[in-house]
Amino acid sequence: MSNLLWLLRMAWRDSRRSRARLLLFMASIVLGIAALVGINSFGDNLARSVREQARELLGADLVLSANKPFAPSLKPVLSRLGVARTREVSFASMAEFRPGKGVRLVQVRARDGGFFYGEWLTEPRAAAQRFTEPGAAPGALVDDVLLSQFGAKVGDSVQVGRVTLPIIGRVLKTPGQTGIATAVAPTVFIPARLVRQTGLLQRGSRVQYRRSFRFAPGTDVAAVIKPLQARLDKADIDVDTVASRQQQVGRAFADLTRYLSLVAFVALLLGCVGVASAVNLYVREKLAAVAILRCLGASGRQALMIYLLQTSGLGLVGAVLGAALGAAVQTMLPRVLGDFLPVAITVSVSWPAVLTGLATGLLMAVLFALLPLLSIRRVSPLRVLRVAFEDDTTAPDPLRGVVLMIIGLFILAFAYQQTHDWKLTLGFGAGLLVAFVALAGMGRLLMVLVRRFFPVGWGYVWRQGLANLYRPQNLTLTLITSIGLGTFLLATLFLTQALLLGRVQIAGRGSQPNLVLFDIQREQRAGVENLLRAQRLPVLQRVPIVTMRLLAINGRSSSALKKDTAGIPPWVLSREYRVTYRDSLNSSEKLTTGQAPTLGADGIPLISIETAYLKRAKLKIGDTLDFNVQGAPLRAIVGGSREIDRSRVQPSFLVLFPAGVLEEAPQFVVLLTRTPNTAVLAAVQQVLVRDFPNVSAIDLGLILQTVEDILDKISFVVRFMAGFSILTGLLVLSSSVVISRYQRVRESVLLRTLGASRRQILRITLVEYGLLGLLASLAGIGLAVLAAWALAVYVFEASFGPAVLPLLGLAGLVTALTASIGLFNSRDVLRRSPLEVLRAEG
Known part of the structure; x- marks a missing residue:
């Protein structure tokens, strides 16, 4: 007990001179835990509100x-x-x-x-x-x-x-x-x-x-409806109860809360990087103090415990502050997301989310601080006499591997707790590992290359700035990792947002259609086309549409397939399919596998299915599909798949039949045209309402405005939630550079003592931090491009083309920010006498 009290007193006394520096360490925890508690509290309140208001969502039992x-x-x-x-x-x-x-x-x-x-x-x-x-x-x-x-x-x-x-x-x-x-x-x-x-x-x-x-x-509604279920399924009648509606809404908003949880997780991981980098630099500064403690009889374990107690206490304080901030932030989320939510959320403190945040913050502080603190155990008393002695802390430590393994398990366990999906967890973990290894490897490679190919013929300022990249007490690895990760996050958010916005761009200019007429019955087609000709409007495209339902796949009925939970997804079997027929692909389609729609030798049509839907529906080439075409059975075989460019203004279909099969089936026609101005548009709509009241007209200009309004709201939500991660990333970047001040000040003072001018020190600092910021930002952007490409191909199933100029602008911004903070760190060295600075630092 007395030993513990002594350790606590030593931790408190030692922290008095370093609290301003450790505040940056605590700030990383505060933001990460605030995001975590705020989002998890919002998710808990949403789930509770859905349970309480499920009957109101349905409006009936x-x-x-x-x-x-x-x-x-x-x-x-x-x-x-x-x-x-x-x-x-x-x-x-x-x-x-x-x-x-x-x-x-x-x-x-x-x-x-x-x-x-x-x-x-x-x-x-x-x-x-x-x-x-x-x-x-x-x-x-x-x-x-x-x-x-x-x-x-x-x-x-x-x-x-x-x-x-x-x-x-x-x-x-x-x-x-x-x-x-x-x-x-x-x-x-x-x-x-x-x-x-x-x-x-x-x-x-x-x-x-x-x-x-x-x-x-x-009344147990599910029990009442169960005896009728077979008759209702046979009549293609969907059943929706309070319980099923609650599950549907829960599943729909599980994706939202899962996304928000990942945002919080990214912010938390950035906070972890901030903790590790801050403590790493803090430990380097404390090595001399630890050596003195060792000379006075303290063991390596006691020295480790002193600083571990410091960081654990700050981590707990940061977690408490973060939980309080998160509880306040979650009251704002229902207002931000109100238009997307079908229920009114009653906000209350979610104590499970708060307790999870507190435990996570403490574990985060201990684990990520322990990694750099391990070196304290092996600090030799010899450092009191030989300041440059480093062998005691650079030798391999067997406990380092154990701590790294525990950190990896902590990250995976936390990711699974947030996502409840092992595939997503492992993919996310693998992506983080690749990013960390790539950034750390670049830092190591930079130090090796600069040392190996050092430009001895360059000027003094350049030689001094480049030498700082590999000298003892260098910051290369720490800053490239932390700055690179922050840039990686910012660039990934930018590229993903650009990708999503690009997917909904509709080409409404030039000769592209801007008016769609649908629900035109077969006997009305000639009259509607005459109406368009009377207004001098072109018929740009005619598309017949037939509705049908899927009865069986490879001979297995839809009712039997619905019972197989590991097989075809239920929504594939219950949806209504709207299909068209033609013998060739249009300009917005590209064949990926198999062949275009055609009639087989036995008269069975070979159909084409959209590639992404083919995968989601777990279908394959050669599968036999039985359809119910408004009462008439029809068998078809999956003959090929195709990709669809959905940015083009023309109808797209998941299922495409060949000509010669559906011409006599009940159907309606879609016509695409283009109106030159709103006056002609209004005239067409007036005549349609009068002569063809069942025909509907979609004004793409109005739809585009609605889509733009929705995207503005979605973009605001994404930016609002990503703000936690961005703030944490910028804080990690800034804190890493600010804390590095305490590693360079003595060298700068020594240079001034030896006669270096203020301008030379300024330029040396600019070279070092400018190179670190530039290389870290370029590495982060490179990783972000790879991540955005993977998201585009494997998640959003869209083409990917990064915007180069904005990315270069981001690299310039991060480089300028890093260099500016580095120069700001040198202000005391430049303004005050060397002896005054040394006394202040000592």
């Missing part, structure tokens, strides 16, 4: 949905389900706001009642009740975003197909609908009894039919 009307044979069964029922028919259509306010594609939801759970908020508040009253005059409820866009108000009217209704209220909130969903697909609610009068439900129209049910409290 049970929802049945299908893409065709429910069979009359199911009516007796469905009429006995629950204690209350509502119906909804939803479809996309053009809506015209009158008088003369404009036309836009909307999502029409025809309902015969309200929602059983959740808040359907309208203005005026009585509008929702009036809408659902059986005897009330019919009216429409319109999303607030639509009314704002067209300057319409309650009391105006909206035309949907052949029906014109007064607008009786604006919809401010709908159960389960997010702000982003409202911006992309704004909704117009109309009474269900009027849906037939619109004239929009025609053969081939894409319509969603829903039945919602409310059960008595305490």
Whole structure:
């Protein structure tokens, strides 16, 4: 006990002269733990809110949905389900706001009642009740975003197909609908009894039919629906319960929380690098003090414990401060991410996240400080007499390998705890190992090359600056590793963001289409094309579309495949496929395997599947697929795969059939054209609403504006969360260079004593730090390009072409920052007398 008290007193006394330097060490922990606690607390609060509000997300206890009307044979069964029922028919259509306010594609939801759970908020508040009253005059409820866009108000009217209704209220909130969903697909609610009068439900129209049910409290809905599951599956009716909706939302936002967790993990790892580099330089400065302790009788183990207690105490303080900051930050995340979330998050302190942060911060401080502190055990008392004696700390240490192994296990365990995915964990760990080894190897190689090929004929300033790269007490390895890693993170974030933004660029200029007309029935095609010709608009492309569902793969039915959890993903079997047919690939497609669509010798069509979807669906060339083409069976064989350039303005399809198979199947046509200005666009839309009310027109200019708004919000979220990592990376970079001041000050003072001018010392410092910053930044950018290429190819499945000029600008910025901080470190040497500086440092 007395020994422990002595160690604590020594650790406290020794820290009094070094607390300002150790604050940088603590700051790395604070930011890393703040990101970790903030994001994990947000994830816990999100999961809890989803559990509590799952019924409000669904708006009912049970929802049945299908893409065709429910069979009359199911009516007796469905009429006995629950204690209350509502119906909804939803479809996309053009809506015209009158008088003369404009036309836009909307999502029409025809309902015969309200929602059983959740808040359907309208203005005026009585509008929702009036809408659902059986005897009330019919009216429409319109999303607030639509009314704002067209300057319409309650009391105006909206035309949907052949029906014109007064607008009786604006919809401010709908159960389960997010702000982003409202911006992309704004909704117009109309009474269900009027849906037939619109004239929009025609053969081939894409319509969603829903039945919602409310059960008595305490009812086991899953048990009630289980006996009907086989009949519902046979009728292609999807079942959605409160439990399944909770799982769906949890899975959807698991990706979000997983991404945010990785952001926190990167910030934490950068903090670990900051800890290791700060303690490494701190230990070098303390070697003389340790030698004195050894002369006074302290053992190597006691000396190690003194400084380990110092760093552990600071690590605990940093973890506490970081946890407090993280708890404060997580209150901001629901505001930042509010438009993306279907639930209202109630913010509270997540104690598991706080405790995890505290434990992680302490472990992080101990493990990453222990690595450089190990050398203290072997400091010889001889250092008191021989300052340059280094053999005691440079000899191999068997415990170093053990500590490195523990650190590696700590990183992998923490990565798995954050991602719950071993493949992602191992890939992330391997990437970090490659980055560290590459940066450390570059540092070692630089020292060897400078020493081996030293330019003896260069000027004094250059020789002195280059010699500093390999002399005793050199900073080359530490600074290149820490600065390179910070640059690697910044460059990777930049390249990934550019990649994602590039994927959604739509070429709406020149002769590219800017107007898409779809849901055109076979008998309407000639009339719509005549309409375009009358407006002097070209028909740039005609695309027939047939809808179908997948019944079996290689003879195994979809119901049997759904039970095989290790086989085909369930979404492959449950989705509706919209396909087209032609004998050749278009300009946006490239054959990757097999052949283009064609008819086989036996008459079975050989189809082409998009390459990425082929992999995700776990299909392969030669597989046999049985489809249900709106009641008619059709067998096809996977004959090839193709890549699709989705930045081109033309319809793309996961499945492509050859000609000669689907021509007689029920289908609709998509036409692509280009309008020269908004006046012509408005005229086309007006005629379409009047003569072809079921035909919908997508204005790509409007879609681009919506996409741009969404991307702005997504970019803000990415930048906001990446800010933790960027701040930590910059802190690591700055702290590493600032702390290096204590390694160079004595040499600079000695040079001044020997007659070196202030300008010479300034230039020597500039050469050393400028080279370190330039080489570290270039190495980090090189690694970032490789990482971004891997993300583009293996994750985003997109072409990759880095922007060179911004990357060179980043290299220049990091180099300038490193050199500036290095020069800032020399201010005392340049302004004060050598003796005064030595006394201050001593």
